[in-house]
Amino acid sequence: MEFSRFVAIGDSQTEGMCDELGPDTYRGWADRLAEQLADINPGLHYANLAIRGKNTRNTLNEQLAPALAMKPDLVAAPLGMNDVIGRADLDVVHADLEQIYGALAETGATVIISTFPDIAQINPLGRAFESRLFEVNDIMRGFARRHGFVLVDLFAAPVLRDRRAWSTDRLHASSLGHGRFAAGAAHALGLPGADSQWSSALDVTDEPNPLRRTVDDARWLVEFFTPWIVRKLRGRSLGDGRTPKRPLLAPVVAPGNVTAR
Structure with missing residues (x-):
């Protein structure tokens, strides 16, 4: 399957946060996929409109129209994690997704979405929003x-x-x-050479003892969770004032010092 115009929309996951290329410069899964697609079709053009901190309503209001205007034949649009964490009304989220995904479906483009990992084993507060994550995953399967x-x-x-x-903030990959x-x-798209074992577990290593895990969790609460709560109370987001990293369709050039896999 060959694509010529690939557009990604969404939040920090699709922007690529914590997959660093340099100071405040990120690669991310969508960029990595674009590089694989460009190996198959060097004429591929790619845009990434995703911005950290954006929720589904933001994507609907700010990213959908520019994405549609590019007339993509492939769209990456895994949405909803910030709504899960931010405790948005999931009925409202579902209605917003109906508009976004309905509009994308009408284009005839191939659309990539995802379920979200259960990070309750990674994030100390993961179980607080686990049931909401399960609900959003069911919504994604339905779409x-x-x-x-x-x-x-x-x-x-x-x-x-x-x-x-996961990165040290335990929210981003x-x-x-x-x-x-x-x-x-790549495997879900059926790309040549795609790895069918992409989801397999890593080799087992020694797990940190309970005391070390408790210390690590306490440090996470101070370094990452507390600043997030402060931003939330102030009505602020990491994405405030930011613009997309790839706002226009352009050829794909892989990082010269980073492998594609």
């Missing part, structure tokens, strides 16, 4: 069935229950995690 979207099942991937697949997501999308 995939209804519209024939490509679904990457991150929830079923053992590798994403491993701390090594590490470079390894982004690589596995990209490999999962």
